[in-house]
Amino acid sequence: MSSGRHLAKGSPTPDVPEDGILRLYSMRFCPFAQRVHLVLDAKQIPYHSIYINLSEKPEWLFEKNPQGKVPALELVREPGPPVLTESLLICEYLDEQYPLRPLYPRDPLKKVQEKLLIERFNAVLGAFFKASDGGEIEPFWNGLDVYERELSRRDTAFFGGEQTGILDYMIWPWCERLELLKLQRGEDYNFDETRFPQLSLWLERMKRDVAVMAFYMEAEVQAEFLRTRSAGKPNYNLLVKDA
Amino acid sequence: MSSGRHLAKGSPTPDVPEDGILRLYSMRFCPFAQRVHLVLDAKQIPYHSIYINLSEKPEWLFEKNPQGKVPALELVREPGPPVLTESLLICEYLDEQYPLRPLYPRDPLKKVQEKLLIERFNAVLGAFFKASDGGEIEPFWNGLDVYERELSRRDTAFFGGEQTGILDYMIWPWCERLELLKLQRGEDYNFDETRFPQLSLWLERMKRDVAVMAFYMEAEVQAEFLRTRSAGKPNYNLLVKDA
CATH class of the missing domain: 3.40.30.10 (Glutaredoxin)
Known part of the structure:
Protein backbone atom coordinates (compact mmCIF):
# COMPACT_ATOMS: atom_id res chain seq x y z
CA MET A 1 0.00 0.00 0.00
CA LEU A 103 -8.73 26.37 3.48
CA TYR A 104 -12.18 27.74 2.65
CA PRO A 105 -13.01 31.32 3.68
CA ARG A 106 -15.36 31.56 6.65
CA ASP A 107 -17.46 34.37 5.24
CA PRO A 108 -20.38 32.87 3.25
CA LEU A 109 -19.98 35.35 0.38
CA LYS A 110 -16.21 34.86 0.04
CA LYS A 111 -16.77 31.12 0.32
CA VAL A 112 -19.35 30.94 -2.46
CA GLN A 113 -17.20 33.16 -4.66
CA GLU A 114 -14.32 30.71 -4.20
CA LYS A 115 -16.63 27.81 -5.04
CA LEU A 116 -17.82 29.59 -8.17
CA LEU A 117 -14.20 29.98 -9.32
CA ILE A 118 -13.61 26.28 -8.62
CA GLU A 119 -16.78 25.36 -10.50
CA ARG A 120 -15.77 27.58 -13.38
CA PHE A 121 -12.42 25.80 -13.57
CA ASN A 122 -14.29 22.72 -14.83
CA ALA A 123 -14.32 24.31 -18.28
CA VAL A 124 -10.57 25.01 -17.98
CA LEU A 125 -9.67 21.48 -16.99
CA GLY A 126 -11.88 20.22 -19.81
CA ALA A 127 -9.89 22.42 -22.18
CA PHE A 128 -6.67 21.09 -20.62
CA PHE A 129 -7.63 17.49 -21.37
CA LYS A 130 -8.46 18.43 -24.97
CA ALA A 131 -5.15 20.27 -25.41
CA SER A 132 -3.26 17.37 -23.83
CA ASP A 133 -5.03 15.06 -26.25
CA GLY A 134 -3.79 16.98 -29.29
CA GLY A 135 -6.71 19.41 -29.59
CA GLU A 136 -6.57 23.20 -29.68
CA ILE A 137 -4.49 24.82 -26.93
CA GLU A 138 -5.96 28.34 -27.07
CA PRO A 139 -9.22 27.50 -25.22
CA PHE A 140 -7.09 26.40 -22.27
CA TRP A 141 -5.20 29.71 -22.22
CA ASN A 142 -8.51 31.56 -22.54
CA GLY A 143 -9.73 29.71 -19.47
CA LEU A 144 -6.59 30.56 -17.51
CA ASP A 145 -7.04 34.28 -18.34
CA VAL A 146 -9.84 34.38 -15.74
CA TYR A 147 -7.47 33.14 -13.02
CA GLU A 148 -4.65 35.47 -14.09
CA ARG A 149 -7.05 38.42 -13.79
CA GLU A 150 -8.38 37.16 -10.47
CA LEU A 151 -4.91 36.74 -8.94
CA SER A 152 -3.89 40.14 -10.22
CA ARG A 153 -7.07 41.66 -8.74
CA ARG A 154 -6.39 40.01 -5.38
CA ASP A 155 -2.76 41.10 -5.47
CA THR A 156 -1.69 38.33 -3.08
CA ALA A 157 0.93 35.59 -3.26
CA PHE A 158 -1.73 32.87 -3.47
CA PHE A 159 -5.42 32.82 -4.27
CA GLY A 160 -5.90 32.10 -0.57
CA GLY A 161 -3.97 35.24 0.43
CA GLU A 162 -0.48 35.08 1.90
CA GLN A 163 -1.08 31.35 2.43
CA THR A 164 -2.49 28.81 0.02
CA GLY A 165 -6.24 28.31 0.14
CA ILE A 166 -8.80 25.99 -1.40
CA LEU A 167 -8.76 27.58 -4.86
CA ASP A 168 -4.97 27.18 -5.08
CA TYR A 169 -5.21 23.47 -4.40
CA MET A 170 -8.32 22.74 -6.47
CA ILE A 171 -6.81 24.15 -9.67
CA TRP A 172 -3.22 23.05 -9.00
CA PRO A 173 -3.30 19.52 -10.49
CA TRP A 174 -3.85 20.93 -14.00
CA CYS A 175 -1.39 23.76 -13.46
CA GLU A 176 1.29 21.29 -12.38
CA ARG A 177 0.61 19.59 -15.73
CA LEU A 178 1.69 22.64 -17.75
CA GLU A 179 5.08 20.92 -17.97
CA LEU A 180 3.34 17.81 -19.26
CA LEU A 181 1.57 19.89 -21.90
CA LYS A 182 4.92 21.39 -22.89
CA LEU A 183 6.39 17.92 -23.31
CA GLN A 184 3.39 16.70 -25.27
CA ARG A 185 3.07 19.69 -27.55
CA GLY A 186 6.75 20.47 -28.20
CA GLU A 187 7.20 23.47 -30.53
CA ASP A 188 3.50 24.05 -30.44
CA TYR A 189 3.54 24.90 -26.70
CA ASN A 190 3.04 28.64 -26.37
CA PHE A 191 2.63 29.53 -22.70
CA ASP A 192 3.20 33.26 -22.62
CA GLU A 193 4.67 34.74 -19.44
CA THR A 194 3.66 38.22 -20.52
CA ARG A 195 0.05 37.02 -20.77
CA PHE A 196 0.26 35.24 -17.39
CA PRO A 197 2.69 37.27 -15.25
CA GLN A 198 0.90 36.65 -11.94
CA LEU A 199 0.23 32.98 -12.63
CA SER A 200 3.90 32.51 -13.61
CA LEU A 201 5.04 33.76 -10.22
CA TRP A 202 2.30 31.74 -8.52
CA LEU A 203 3.43 28.54 -10.27
CA GLU A 204 6.91 28.97 -8.81
CA ARG A 205 5.53 29.68 -5.33
CA MET A 206 3.23 26.67 -5.50
CA LYS A 207 6.09 24.37 -6.44
CA ARG A 208 7.68 25.23 -3.09
CA ASP A 209 4.51 24.48 -1.10
CA VAL A 210 4.94 21.46 1.19
CA ALA A 211 1.64 19.80 0.19
CA VAL A 212 2.36 20.35 -3.49
CA MET A 213 5.86 18.93 -3.13
CA ALA A 214 4.55 15.85 -1.32
CA PHE A 215 2.53 14.73 -4.36
CA TYR A 216 4.49 16.40 -7.16
CA MET A 217 5.22 14.29 -10.20
CA MET B 1 -41.52 42.24 -12.90
CA LEU B 103 -31.87 23.34 5.46
CA TYR B 104 -28.46 21.65 5.42
CA PRO B 105 -27.47 19.45 8.37
CA ARG B 106 -24.91 21.02 10.69
CA ASP B 107 -22.83 17.90 11.15
CA PRO B 108 -20.11 17.79 8.45
CA LEU B 109 -20.65 14.08 7.75
CA LYS B 110 -24.44 14.32 7.45
CA LYS B 111 -23.96 17.43 5.34
CA VAL B 112 -21.58 15.80 2.86
CA GLN B 113 -23.84 12.75 2.64
CA GLU B 114 -26.74 15.04 1.71
CA LYS B 115 -24.57 16.76 -0.89
CA LEU B 116 -23.57 13.40 -2.35
CA LEU B 117 -27.24 12.47 -2.76
CA ILE B 118 -27.89 15.83 -4.43
CA GLU B 119 -24.87 15.31 -6.71
CA ARG B 120 -26.05 11.83 -7.55
CA PHE B 121 -29.45 13.21 -8.53
CA ASN B 122 -27.77 14.81 -11.57
CA ALA B 123 -27.95 11.43 -13.28
CA VAL B 124 -31.64 11.14 -12.35
CA LEU B 125 -32.54 14.57 -13.69
CA GLY B 126 -30.58 13.77 -16.84
CA ALA B 127 -32.70 10.62 -17.18
CA PHE B 128 -35.82 12.71 -16.55
CA PHE B 129 -35.01 15.06 -19.42
CA LYS B 130 -34.43 12.09 -21.74
CA ALA B 131 -37.72 10.46 -20.70
CA SER B 132 -39.55 13.78 -21.10
CA ASP B 133 -38.03 14.07 -24.56
CA GLY B 134 -39.44 10.70 -25.66
CA GLY B 135 -36.49 8.52 -24.63
CA GLU B 136 -36.54 5.49 -22.36
CA ILE B 137 -38.37 5.96 -19.06
CA GLU B 138 -36.83 3.06 -17.11
CA PRO B 139 -33.46 4.76 -16.42
CA PHE B 140 -35.38 7.51 -14.62
CA TRP B 141 -37.20 4.98 -12.41
CA ASN B 142 -33.87 3.24 -11.75
CA GLY B 143 -32.46 6.55 -10.57
CA LEU B 144 -35.44 7.16 -8.27
CA ASP B 145 -34.94 3.72 -6.69
CA VAL B 146 -31.97 5.17 -4.77
CA TYR B 147 -34.16 7.88 -3.22
CA GLU B 148 -36.99 5.45 -2.43
CA ARG B 149 -34.49 3.25 -0.55
CA GLU B 150 -32.98 6.24 1.19
CA LEU B 151 -36.32 7.62 2.39
CA SER B 152 -37.36 4.17 3.54
CA ARG B 153 -34.05 3.80 5.41
CA ARG B 154 -34.50 7.19 7.09
CA ASP B 155 -38.11 6.38 7.94
CA THR B 156 -39.07 10.05 8.19
CA ALA B 157 -41.77 12.17 6.55
CA PHE B 158 -39.20 14.11 4.54
CA PHE B 159 -35.57 13.56 3.59
CA GLY B 160 -34.83 16.40 6.03
CA GLY B 161 -36.62 14.56 8.87
CA GLU B 162 -40.01 15.71 10.19
CA GLN B 163 -39.46 18.94 8.28
CA THR B 164 -38.29 19.44 4.71
CA GLY B 165 -34.54 19.81 4.22
CA ILE B 166 -32.16 20.63 1.40
CA LEU B 167 -32.41 17.24 -0.34
CA ASP B 168 -36.22 17.52 -0.48
CA TYR B 169 -36.03 20.86 -2.24
CA MET B 170 -33.10 20.08 -4.55
CA ILE B 171 -34.81 17.05 -6.08
CA TRP B 172 -38.36 18.42 -5.97
CA PRO B 173 -38.48 20.27 -9.33
CA TRP B 174 -38.14 16.99 -11.25
CA CYS B 175 -40.51 15.15 -8.91
CA GLU B 176 -43.16 17.84 -9.39
CA ARG B 177 -42.76 17.11 -13.11
CA LEU B 178 -43.91 13.50 -12.74
CA GLU B 179 -47.35 14.80 -13.72
CA LEU B 180 -45.79 16.41 -16.78
CA LEU B 181 -44.17 13.11 -17.70
CA LYS B 182 -47.55 11.39 -17.33
CA LEU B 183 -49.12 13.92 -19.66
CA GLN B 184 -46.31 13.60 -22.18
CA ARG B 185 -46.10 9.81 -22.15
CA GLY B 186 -49.78 8.89 -21.91
CA GLU B 187 -50.32 5.11 -21.88
CA ASP B 188 -46.62 4.63 -21.72
CA TYR B 189 -46.35 6.26 -18.25
CA ASN B 190 -45.74 3.50 -15.73
CA PHE B 191 -45.04 5.04 -12.32
CA ASP B 192 -45.50 2.16 -9.92
CA GLU B 193 -46.69 3.00 -6.40
CA THR B 194 -45.68 -0.44 -5.20
CA ARG B 195 -42.13 0.25 -6.38
CA PHE B 196 -42.13 3.73 -4.81
CA PRO B 197 -44.36 3.52 -1.71
CA GLN B 198 -42.36 5.99 0.38
CA LEU B 199 -41.82 8.44 -2.46
CA SER B 200 -45.56 8.30 -3.25
CA LEU B 201 -46.41 9.44 0.27
CA TRP B 202 -43.61 11.99 0.16
CA LEU B 203 -44.95 13.47 -3.11
CA GLU B 204 -48.30 14.13 -1.44
CA ARG B 205 -46.65 15.65 1.62
CA MET B 206 -44.44 17.87 -0.52
CA LYS B 207 -47.42 19.19 -2.47
CA ARG B 208 -48.74 20.61 0.81
CA ASP B 209 -45.45 22.36 1.66
CA VAL B 210 -45.79 26.14 1.65
CA ALA B 211 -42.62 26.75 -0.40
CA VAL B 212 -43.58 24.07 -2.91
CA MET B 213 -47.07 25.50 -3.25
CA ALA B 214 -45.72 29.00 -3.81
CA PHE B 215 -43.96 27.97 -7.05
CA TYR B 216 -46.07 24.98 -8.07
CA MET B 217 -47.08 24.80 -11.70
Missing part, protein backbone atom coordinates in the same frame (compact mmCIF):
# COMPACT_ATOMS: atom_id res chain seq x y z
CA SER A 2 2.57 2.56 1.03
CA SER A 3 4.68 1.19 -1.82
CA GLY A 4 2.30 3.05 -4.13
CA ARG A 5 1.48 -0.13 -6.02
CA HIS A 6 -1.95 0.04 -7.63
CA LEU A 7 -4.14 -2.85 -6.59
CA ALA A 8 -5.97 -4.67 -9.38
CA LYS A 9 -8.69 -7.26 -9.91
CA GLY A 10 -8.01 -10.40 -7.95
CA SER A 11 -5.91 -8.60 -5.34
CA PRO A 12 -6.71 -9.38 -1.70
CA THR A 13 -8.33 -6.74 0.49
CA PRO A 14 -5.51 -4.31 1.30
CA ASP A 15 -3.56 -5.00 4.43
CA VAL A 16 -4.09 -1.69 6.21
CA PRO A 17 -3.70 -1.41 10.00
CA GLU A 18 -6.95 -1.03 11.98
CA ASP A 19 -5.70 2.20 13.47
CA GLY A 20 -8.70 4.44 12.89
CA ILE A 21 -6.82 6.49 10.32
CA LEU A 22 -8.65 7.71 7.19
CA ARG A 23 -8.22 5.61 4.05
CA LEU A 24 -7.98 7.31 0.70
CA TYR A 25 -8.64 5.17 -2.36
CA SER A 26 -6.70 6.93 -5.04
CA MET A 27 -4.84 6.70 -8.34
CA ARG A 28 -1.39 8.22 -8.54
CA PHE A 29 -1.87 9.88 -11.93
CA CYS A 30 -5.41 11.22 -11.35
CA PRO A 31 -5.67 15.01 -10.98
CA PHE A 32 -9.00 14.74 -9.15
CA ALA A 33 -7.52 12.37 -6.57
CA GLN A 34 -4.55 14.74 -6.30
CA ARG A 35 -6.91 17.43 -5.02
CA VAL A 36 -7.75 15.28 -2.01
CA HIS A 37 -4.09 14.42 -1.33
CA LEU A 38 -3.27 18.14 -1.44
CA VAL A 39 -5.96 19.02 1.10
CA LEU A 40 -5.06 16.15 3.44
CA ASP A 41 -1.37 17.07 3.24
CA ALA A 42 -1.96 20.82 3.59
CA LYS A 43 -4.05 20.23 6.70
CA GLN A 44 -1.61 17.57 7.96
CA ILE A 45 -4.38 15.02 8.42
CA PRO A 46 -2.93 11.50 8.65
CA TYR A 47 -4.24 9.00 6.07
CA HIS A 48 -3.47 5.75 4.35
CA SER A 49 -3.27 5.84 0.56
CA ILE A 50 -4.62 2.81 -1.25
CA TYR A 51 -3.93 3.03 -4.96
CA ILE A 52 -6.33 1.45 -7.42
CA ASN A 53 -5.75 0.11 -10.91
CA LEU A 54 -8.69 1.81 -12.62
CA SER A 55 -8.53 -0.38 -15.72
CA GLU A 56 -9.03 -3.54 -13.68
CA LYS A 57 -10.59 -2.55 -10.41
CA PRO A 58 -10.31 -4.92 -7.47
CA GLU A 59 -13.59 -6.62 -6.54
CA TRP A 60 -13.46 -5.41 -2.91
CA LEU A 61 -13.52 -1.77 -4.08
CA PHE A 62 -17.21 -2.19 -4.99
CA GLU A 63 -18.03 -3.41 -1.51
CA LYS A 64 -16.57 -0.23 -0.07
CA ASN A 65 -18.04 1.95 -2.73
CA PRO A 66 -20.69 0.50 -5.09
CA GLN A 67 -19.97 3.05 -7.81
CA GLY A 68 -16.29 1.99 -7.78
CA LYS A 69 -15.20 5.61 -7.99
CA VAL A 70 -11.82 7.11 -7.12
CA PRO A 71 -10.98 9.27 -5.21
CA ALA A 72 -12.97 7.82 -2.31
CA LEU A 73 -12.39 8.50 1.36
CA GLU A 74 -13.27 5.85 3.92
CA LEU A 75 -14.11 7.28 7.33
CA VAL A 76 -13.07 4.22 9.29
CA ARG A 77 -14.00 5.65 12.68
CA GLU A 78 -17.63 6.32 11.74
CA PRO A 79 -20.33 3.66 11.89
CA GLY A 80 -20.74 2.03 8.50
CA PRO A 81 -18.09 3.09 7.73
CA PRO A 82 -19.14 5.73 5.19
CA VAL A 83 -17.14 6.13 1.99
CA LEU A 84 -17.22 9.62 0.47
CA THR A 85 -16.72 10.33 -3.23
CA GLU A 86 -16.44 13.44 -5.45
CA SER A 87 -13.16 15.28 -4.98
CA LEU A 88 -14.70 18.69 -4.22
CA LEU A 89 -17.18 17.32 -1.70
CA ILE A 90 -14.48 15.30 0.05
CA CYS A 91 -12.33 18.43 0.34
CA GLU A 92 -15.22 20.47 1.74
CA TYR A 93 -15.94 17.75 4.27
CA LEU A 94 -12.30 17.62 5.36
CA ASP A 95 -12.15 21.37 5.79
CA GLU A 96 -15.26 21.35 7.97
CA GLN A 97 -14.41 18.26 9.97
CA TYR A 98 -10.79 19.29 10.60
CA PRO A 99 -10.97 23.00 11.35
CA LEU A 100 -7.23 23.51 11.88
CA ARG A 101 -5.55 25.32 8.97
CA PRO A 102 -8.86 26.27 7.28
CA GLU A 218 7.73 14.94 -12.93
CA ALA A 219 6.15 15.61 -16.31
CA GLU A 220 8.20 12.80 -17.89
CA VAL A 221 6.56 10.25 -15.59
CA GLN A 222 3.07 11.61 -16.29
CA ALA A 223 3.82 11.51 -20.02
CA GLU A 224 5.10 7.94 -19.80
CA PHE A 225 1.94 6.86 -17.97
CA LEU A 226 -0.26 8.48 -20.62
CA ARG A 227 1.77 6.81 -23.36
CA THR A 228 1.25 3.37 -21.80
CA ARG A 229 -2.46 4.15 -21.37
CA SER A 230 -2.87 5.27 -24.99
CA ALA A 231 -1.19 2.04 -26.03
CA GLY A 232 -3.92 0.18 -24.12
CA LYS A 233 -1.58 -1.08 -21.39
CA PRO A 234 -1.60 1.54 -18.65
CA ASN A 235 1.38 1.10 -16.34
CA TYR A 236 0.03 2.35 -13.02
CA ASN A 237 3.13 1.27 -11.17
CA LEU A 238 5.74 3.44 -12.89
CA LEU A 239 6.72 5.01 -9.61
CA VAL A 240 6.90 1.78 -7.65
CA LYS A 241 10.51 1.08 -6.82
CA ASP A 242 10.23 -2.70 -6.84
CA ALA A 243 7.94 -2.85 -9.88
CA SER B 2 -43.96 40.92 -10.31
CA SER B 3 -46.28 40.28 -13.27
CA GLY B 4 -44.02 37.34 -14.08
CA ARG B 5 -43.40 38.66 -17.59
CA HIS B 6 -40.09 37.41 -18.99
CA LEU B 7 -37.89 40.28 -20.10
CA ALA B 8 -36.33 39.98 -23.54
CA LYS B 9 -33.72 41.61 -25.75
CA GLY B 10 -34.35 45.28 -26.10
CA SER B 11 -36.20 45.54 -22.80
CA PRO B 12 -35.14 48.37 -20.49
CA THR B 13 -33.32 47.60 -17.24
CA PRO B 14 -36.01 46.25 -14.92
CA ASP B 15 -37.72 48.76 -12.73
CA VAL B 16 -36.98 47.24 -9.32
CA PRO B 17 -37.09 49.37 -6.18
CA GLU B 18 -33.70 50.19 -4.62
CA ASP B 19 -34.77 48.63 -1.35
CA GLY B 20 -31.75 46.41 -0.66
CA ILE B 21 -33.77 43.24 -1.27
CA LEU B 22 -32.14 40.33 -3.12
CA ARG B 23 -32.85 40.05 -6.83
CA LEU B 24 -33.28 36.67 -8.41
CA TYR B 25 -32.90 36.44 -12.19
CA SER B 26 -34.99 33.45 -13.06
CA MET B 27 -37.08 31.66 -15.66
CA ARG B 28 -40.51 30.42 -14.63
CA PHE B 29 -40.23 27.02 -16.32
CA CYS B 30 -36.64 26.24 -15.27
CA PRO B 31 -36.26 23.47 -12.65
CA PHE B 32 -32.80 24.73 -11.64
CA ALA B 33 -34.15 28.22 -10.97
CA GLN B 34 -37.03 26.59 -9.08
CA ARG B 35 -34.51 25.20 -6.58
CA VAL B 36 -33.52 28.73 -5.61
CA HIS B 37 -37.13 29.92 -5.33
CA LEU B 38 -37.87 26.94 -3.06
CA VAL B 39 -34.98 27.74 -0.72
CA LEU B 40 -35.78 31.46 -0.61
CA ASP B 41 -39.45 30.70 0.07
CA ALA B 42 -38.74 27.95 2.63
CA LYS B 43 -36.46 30.29 4.55
CA GLN B 44 -38.86 33.21 4.08
CA ILE B 45 -36.13 35.42 2.66
CA PRO B 46 -37.64 38.38 0.79
CA TYR B 47 -36.57 38.75 -2.87
CA HIS B 48 -37.56 40.26 -6.18
CA SER B 49 -38.03 37.84 -9.08
CA ILE B 50 -36.89 39.10 -12.46
CA TYR B 51 -37.85 36.64 -15.18
CA ILE B 52 -35.68 36.33 -18.27
CA ASN B 53 -36.54 35.25 -21.80
CA LEU B 54 -33.68 32.79 -22.31
CA SER B 55 -34.12 32.61 -26.07
CA GLU B 56 -33.57 36.35 -26.47
CA LYS B 57 -31.76 37.53 -23.39
CA PRO B 58 -31.88 41.21 -22.51
CA GLU B 59 -28.56 43.05 -23.07
CA TRP B 60 -28.41 44.33 -19.48
CA LEU B 61 -28.33 40.75 -18.15
CA PHE B 62 -24.74 40.41 -19.39
CA GLU B 63 -23.71 43.51 -17.48
CA LYS B 64 -24.97 41.92 -14.27
CA ASN B 65 -23.64 38.51 -15.13
CA PRO B 66 -21.22 38.16 -18.07
CA GLN B 67 -22.08 34.47 -18.57
CA GLY B 68 -25.76 35.43 -18.94
CA LYS B 69 -26.77 32.47 -16.79
CA VAL B 70 -30.04 31.91 -14.94
CA PRO B 71 -30.67 31.41 -12.04
CA ALA B 72 -28.52 34.27 -10.81
CA LEU B 73 -28.82 36.01 -7.48
CA GLU B 74 -27.80 39.66 -7.16
CA LEU B 75 -26.70 40.61 -3.65
CA VAL B 76 -27.67 44.26 -3.94
CA ARG B 77 -26.45 45.18 -0.47
CA GLU B 78 -22.89 43.99 -1.05
CA PRO B 79 -20.24 46.12 -2.76
CA GLY B 80 -20.12 45.27 -6.45
CA PRO B 81 -22.79 44.05 -6.20
CA PRO B 82 -21.87 40.38 -6.67
CA VAL B 83 -24.08 38.15 -8.78
CA LEU B 84 -24.03 34.46 -7.83
CA THR B 85 -24.79 31.65 -10.26
CA GLU B 86 -25.14 27.83 -10.07
CA SER B 87 -28.34 26.76 -8.32
CA LEU B 88 -26.67 24.51 -5.74
CA LEU B 89 -24.04 27.07 -4.78
CA ILE B 90 -26.65 29.81 -4.46
CA CYS B 91 -28.70 27.58 -2.15
CA GLU B 92 -25.66 26.75 0.00
CA TYR B 93 -24.82 30.43 0.26
CA LEU B 94 -28.38 31.30 1.29
CA ASP B 95 -28.41 28.61 3.96
CA GLU B 96 -25.14 29.90 5.43
CA GLN B 97 -25.92 33.58 5.16
CA TYR B 98 -29.47 33.25 6.54
CA PRO B 99 -29.15 30.78 9.40
CA LEU B 100 -32.82 30.78 10.41
CA ARG B 101 -34.65 27.61 9.36
CA PRO B 102 -31.46 25.76 8.37
CA GLU B 218 -49.78 22.66 -13.27
CA ALA B 219 -48.44 20.02 -15.62
CA GLU B 220 -50.65 21.32 -18.44
CA VAL B 221 -48.93 24.70 -18.32
CA GLN B 222 -45.46 23.11 -18.29
CA ALA B 223 -46.47 20.92 -21.22
CA GLU B 224 -47.83 23.88 -23.16
CA PHE B 225 -44.56 25.79 -22.62
CA LEU B 226 -42.53 22.82 -23.86
CA ARG B 227 -44.81 22.51 -26.90
CA THR B 228 -44.26 26.17 -27.83
CA ARG B 229 -40.53 25.72 -27.29
CA SER B 230 -40.35 22.61 -29.48
CA ALA B 231 -42.19 24.56 -32.14
CA GLY B 232 -39.36 27.13 -31.99
CA LYS B 233 -41.52 29.86 -30.45
CA PRO B 234 -41.23 29.47 -26.67
CA ASN B 235 -44.03 31.33 -24.94
CA TYR B 236 -42.41 32.35 -21.65
CA ASN B 237 -45.39 34.43 -20.64
CA LEU B 238 -48.05 31.73 -20.48
CA LEU B 239 -48.76 32.54 -16.86
CA VAL B 240 -48.87 36.30 -17.31
CA LYS B 241 -52.43 37.44 -16.86
CA ASP B 242 -52.22 40.44 -19.20
CA ALA B 243 -50.11 38.64 -21.82
